[in-house]
Amino acid sequence: MDTERVRRAYASVAELYIxxxxxxxxxxxxxxxxxxxxxxxxxxxxxxxxxxxxxLTAYLRSLGADATGVDMVGEFVDHARAAHPGGRWLLGSMERLAVADHRVAGVLAWGSVIHLPPSELDGVLAEFRRVVAPGGRLVAGIFVGDEVAAFDHKVTTAWRWPVDEFCARLARAGFTEVERLHRPGDATRRPHAAVAAVAPGGVRARRVQRLFECPADPRQ
Known part of the structure; x- marks a missing residue:
């Protein structure tokens, strides 16, 4: 993924997207x-x-989850901090997380992997698997289609996946699928799916005081 291109594309439409x-x-x-x-x-x-x-970070926090939002678009992070002042927000990329191995209990990737070409998806899923503790969860939201194919997303190029193929990639990264949800498109939304997977193992993540290896942002 051309990270800088995707970042600029979302930054240019951040207000509309929000x-x-x-x-x-x-x-x-x-x-x-x-x-x-x-x-x-x-x-x-x-x-x-x-x-x-x-x-969605704020939604998870409202349910009691110890959720931190991470995005590479500064405009989104600034908005999140202003709109949800009780939360935690960091600038960062999913391709290289400043988190020690097996430190998190869950990862939400809701539409955030759609811009990854097939050749790069495995590396990001492996990075998710690295940071998720045994028994931890991954929930991903993707666009779906009959074959792996790029399409002209309104912001920048994105990819559709057959759900079975995406789940095979999850398995390759070391996750086990536990549930999927498929919803057809409508007048305003493309067909998409949600997949939940677990990192095998019997011990789930413990709460830790310092999740990120990088220094804390004083604005959090």
Whole structure:
């Protein structure tokens, strides 16, 4: 993924994007329920990777999850800090997380892996697996299609995945699928799916005082 190109593309439409998608009222109830089902009860830190305006991070926190939002677009992080002052927000990329191995109980990647070419997806899923503790969860939201294919997303090029193929990539990274949700498209939304997977092992993540190896941002 050309990270800088994607960052600039979202930064250029950040205000519009926030207006269209920046609250949980704009998220389908089935999607919110899926996220709650798999991440609300995590007994340790949860990362919302590519958190955008921060609404899903705030939603998880409202359910009791120890969630931190991470995004590479400064405009999104600034908005999230202003709109949800009780949360934690960091600038960062999913391709290289400043987190020690097996330190998090869950990862939410809701639409944040859609801009990864197939050749780069495995590396990011492996990075998620590195930071997730045994028994921890990954929830991913993706666009779906009959074959792996790029398409002209309104912000920048994105990819559709057959759900079975995406789940095979999760398995390759060391996750085990536990549930999937498929929703057809409508007049305003493309077909998409949600997949929940677990990192095998019997011991789930403990709460830790210092999740990130980098210094804390004083504005958090």
């Amino acid at each position: 207006g269209l998608f920046g609250t949980t009222g704009q998220v389908h109830a089935d999607d919110l329920a899926f996220i709650e089902r798999h991440l609300a009860g995590c007994p340790g830190p949860v990362l919302d990777m590519g958190c955008g305006p921060g609404h």
